[in-house]
Amino acid sequence: DIQMTQSPSTLSASVGDRVTITCRASHSISRWLAWYQQKPGKAPKLLIYDASSLEGGVPSRFSGSGSGTEFTLTISSLQPDDFATYYCQQYNSYLTWTFGQGTKVEIK
Amino acid sequence: EVQLLESGGGLVQPGGSLRLSCAASGFTYSSYAMSWVRQAPGRGLEWVSAVSGSGDDTYYADSVKGRFTISRDNSKNTLYLQMNSLRAEDTAVYSCAKSRAVADAFDVWGQGTMVTVSS
Numbered sequence: 001d002i003q004m005t006q007s008p009s010t011l012s013a014s015v016g017d018r019v020t021i022t023c024r025a026s027h028s029i030s031r032w033l034a035w036y037q038q039k040p041g042k043a044p045k046l047l048i049y050d051a052s053s054l055e056g057g058v059p060s061r062f063s064g065s066g067s068g069t070e071f072t073l074t075i076s077s078l079q080p081d082d083f084a085t086y087y088c089q090q091y092n093s094y095l096t097w098t099f100g101q102g103t104k105v106e107i108k
Numbered sequence: 109e110v111q112l113l114e115s116g117g118g119l120v121q122p123g124g125s126l127r128l129s130c131a132a133s134g135f136t137y138s139s140y141a142m143s144w145v146r147q148a149p150g151r152g153l154e155w156v157s158a159v160s161g162s163g164d165d166t167y168y169a170d171s172v173k174g175r176f177t178i179s180r181d182n183s184k185n186t187l188y189l190q191m192n193s194l195r196a197e198d199t200a201v202y203s204c205a206k207s208r209a210v211a212d213a214f215d216v217w218g219q220g221t222m223v224t225v226s227s
Contacts, residue, residue: 001170032211034214036153036214038153042219043203043217043218043219043220044153044214045217046213046214046215049212049213050213055215087153089153089155089213089214091211091212091213095158095165095167095211096155096167096169097143097155097158097214098155099152099153099154099155100152101152102152
């Protein structure tokens with residue numbers, strides 16, 4: 001099974017900061033990686049798919065990069081609405097999906 | 109509007125059974141694979157099971173294989189999860205999710221239904 005490891009687990013940042021979250025896969029997953037944002041009590045929201053493709057309606061301050069085993073989600077200028085938990089997810093392993101453990105972005 | 113609405117959660121004793129439903133609307137339901145994802149209280153997301161658009165192919169996480177059964181009724185635009193031999197560690201919010209394509213990210217999620225396994 002492919003394991004997904006995110007870092008850091010918690011991140012403290014201020015409005016306007018550039019924020020980067022890393023996700024590492026235990027085996028190569030090509031570019032089959034997604035990023036989600038989840039707020040308390042709400043369903044996850046798809047931000048990025050195929051490692052770097054922005055889902056429709058998602059602000060351009062969100063971007064994704066990487067391939068193989070290492071991936072990053074970058075928020076170019078953190079906004080108040082962005083304080084949430086972020087999850088990566090692989091969908092390379094044939095018809096199984098694995099999430100990272102999550103990264104909580106908190107107000108500094 | 110694209111929408112997924114889960115139902116069927118509740119309190120069940122260890123070893124018991126429960127059937128969850130997910131009603132879909134606003135898209136061509138039979139064209140998309142669907143999944144169940146769960147989130148235990150205070151924990152992260154865990155993929156549970158998926159089914160192809162036709163319903164012919166099903167997939168399970170090791171943690172539920174042999175206990176849970178996913179199915180769909182394309183005439184009713186509804187997804188199901190039959191959960192048997194429930195354990196305390198199955199306690200979670202269960203959400204249904206639509207895949208963008210066959211093996212792809214999840215672009216639409218329901219709000220979830222809570223399942224509590226406790227005596």
